[in-house]
Amino acid sequence: MKTTLCLLLATLLAAPLAEAQTPPDADALIRQLKPATTRGLRNLNIQAAPAAPAAAPAVLASPAAPSVAPGVTAATPQAAAPATPAQPDSAALPAPAPVAATPAANPAVEAAPAAPSVSLAIQFEYNSASVSQVSYQTLQQLSRALQSPELLDYRFRIEGHTDAKGQAAYNRKLSQSRADEVRRVLMTLGVAGERLSSIGLGASQLALPSQPYAAENRRVRIVNLAP
Structure with a gap:
């Protein structure tokens, strides 16, 4: 009976330790940190096409004044009833200029996707910046991912985060030391x-x-700084 209780207690104590020591897979880290294939389109601007300029209306030339040879008196024309101007053929009238569409005030812009990143629960010694031994395997997998052909051309930012316990200035200093x-x-x-x-x-x-104050707030975030 005593032996059984000891074995059960040892199993319960060992389970969280084994879980904490399980490092993330390098391939999974690569997938999370690799930019999406459509990332190059993030700055695409979608704008309305400019309207075609309106055609300039035709200008009718003024009739030239009749010329009179020197020494010849021009005959005074008889007054005649003004002729009713002929109605122009509707087919000959220029087509009305198309009305230009008013462009939208704010053209649609594709939103930039979030930068690829991964948050890791790196453990440190209490109130210290020294990485705990159980987290070295995690950093080994991360180093393999960062040196893989898929990520070798990228730069990364290491962010240190804490929970809200303690003074803000102290937490920021500690998180900088850990990063x-x-x-x-x-x-x-x-x-x-x-x-x-x-x-x-x-x-x-x-x-x-x-x-x-949750433990999930205490983390190290790796951000891909891909353009």
């Missing part, structure tokens, strides 16, 4: 330093705003 440490570890694993930048955001961008 710097993740960058350092990735560099030791072979990722070129010029491809990585780091920033500490503290609790300014909570993953769960409705639960500011």
Whole structure:
């Protein structure tokens, strides 16, 4: 009986530890950090085509005055009843100019998709920037993903995030130190330093705003800085 209880207790204690030590798959990280194939269309502007310019109306030339030879007196024309001007043929009238469509005040612009990113629950020593040993496997998988042919041409930003416990200034400083440490570890694993930048955001961008003290807010986010 005692042996059975000990085995059960050992199983319950080992289960969360095994789950915490399971690193994400490098291929899954590549899929999450790789830009979408349609990303190049994000700045496409959709505007109304410009209207064709209206045709200029034909200008009728004034009739030339009759010329009179020198020394010849021009005959005074007899007054005659004014002739009724002939009604022009409707087919000969120029077609009315098309009315230009008024362009929309705000042309439709395709919204830019969110930058590819992934949030990792990197564990650190308590109140420290030192990466816990159980998270090194996660960073090893991340380094493999960042050095893969699919992601080798991109740069990445490492964001440190905390929950809302404590002072905002302290949280921002701690998150910066942890982001710097993740960058350092990735560099030791072979990722070129010029491809990585780091920033500490503290609790300014909570993953769960409705639960500011939740553990999900304590994370490291990797953002692809693809143009």
